[in-house]
Amino acid sequence: MVCLALFLVVCQALTLSRGGWAGTAGALVFMAVVLLLKKGFAHKRLVGYLMAGIVVTAAIVMASTPVVQRIMTLTQGNLEDNIAHRLNLWEGTRHMIADNPAAGTGPGTFETAYPPYQQPGYTVLARYAHNDYLQFTAGTGILFIPLMLWLLYLFFRTGFKKFHSRSRQTSGIALGCMAAAIAILIHSYSDGNLQIPANALLFTSLSALTLKSGV
Structure with missing residues (x-):
């Protein structure tokens, strides 16, 4: 190991x-x-x-x-790969959120809704915000924030309860799932991990495994 x-x-x-x-x-x-x-x-x-x-x-x-x-x-x-590009993307996405605070622009619409907010000097239109928190908020509205915070609270509360289980298997699975979620949450601050179906499916599976009773 x-x-x-x-x-x-x-x-x-x-x-x-x-x-x-x-x-x-x-x-x-x-x-x-x-x-x-x-x-x-x-x-x-x-x-x-x-x-x-x-x-x-x-x-x-x-x-x-x-x-x-x-x-x-x-x-x-290059311009599309450094930190300045990410900061410009995030700035434009925040403007998009400010213009559509309640319901957002709709899930999966970032690529078509973002061009009016794209900063000058870029030759390629952005497909992702390179920040899952901003992109999901832009797509679904600010109500996404308290919902996700509540779900994360439930996830880690349940995970720590299982971590203290007498079963080493249950404890190990809970710790592994929580650590994996931490990794995805950190990476999602600077990239669009959860926009990739395989990553989103993995994150959902880890969450389900943690929240499922009897595991």
């Missing part, structure tokens, strides 16, 4: 996805903190060693030339 975890970290680093790196780091930190704070958990030292190994492995991989070059695109990449 330790070797598999290190292998997955290396694979994640080599995807060259900056948001994926942040999501993976957030999920691992979440799992480590939750396990270390759990009363009666007998393998806290192992968790510490594992996290140290992951940090060292990640540092070695992150120092490779392709990864460093990918990080540099945050400020030095």
